[in-house]
Amino acid sequence: MTPRKPPANIIQGGKNSSPHSLYANLAAITNEIYKNLTKKPARVHLYNGQAAPIDESCAGQLWARVVSITPVLSTNGCVVVHNEIIIEIGLARCVAVLDEQGEAPQPYEITHDTLGALTDTAEIAQTVQTLGAILQEKDNTISDIHLDSWNPLPTLGGYGGITWNLKMTKATLWEA
Numbered sequence: 044m045t046p047r048k049p050p051a052n053i054i055q056g057g058k059n060s061s062p063h064s065l066y067a068n069l070a071a072i073t074n075e076i077y078k079n080l081t082k083k084p085a086r087v088h089l090y091n092g093q094a095a096p097i098d099e100s101c102a103g104q105l106w107a108r109v110v111s112i113t114p115v116l117s118t119n120g121c122v123v124v125h126n127e128i129i130i131e132i133g134l135a136r137c138v139a140v141l142d143e144q145g146e147a148p149q150p151y152e153i154t155h156d157t158l159g160a161l162t163d164t165a166e167i168a169q170t171v172q173t174l175g176a177i178l179q180e181k182d183n184t185i186s187d188i189h190l191d192s193w194n195p196l197p198t199l200g201g202y203g204g205i206t207w208n209l210k211m212t213k214a215t216l217w218e219a
Contacts, residue, residue: 073107079170101137135204184214
């Protein structure tokens with residue numbers, strides 16, 4: 044069995060990696076966010092599934108996944124005019140939890156974790172707000188991309204974090 048290569052911090056092109064493919068859009072979004080984070084996560088990936096699995100690296104994990112794709116039909120209902128795509132951007136990091144004696148984290152530890160999550164939140168939001176022009180320059184099938192909703196991740200197993208949902212309006216999903 045061939046050992047797996049360690050994950051790259053920047054996502055490379057794949058088999059559907061034309062500038063107009065949904066894969067290329069996800070990679071561009073994730074890479075741009077990674078570049079603009081002050082505290083870089085150790086792992087960056089695209090994920091296909093209901094929820095991204097959180098690895099055991101306290102150095103952080105950034106991901107993007109498609110939550111839903113809704114085709115929007117023309118007024119006569121015969122042609123897909125564009126697609127509304129919800130993309131989740133998630134970032135998880137280690138957070139303070141009960142210690143071996145069952146003692147709760149100190150208030151300063153919880154505050155530190157909260158400030159870290161809010162910094163990640165702001166940096167991702169700032170990147171997405173400037174991302175529309177960058178993506179539209181590369182892919183003329185995108186007519187809009189904006190922040191949709193923010194949610195904290197539940198603290199589980201010593202990990203916590205945030206997710207941002209982005210809404211992207213795109214004429215085609217794969218090739219232009």
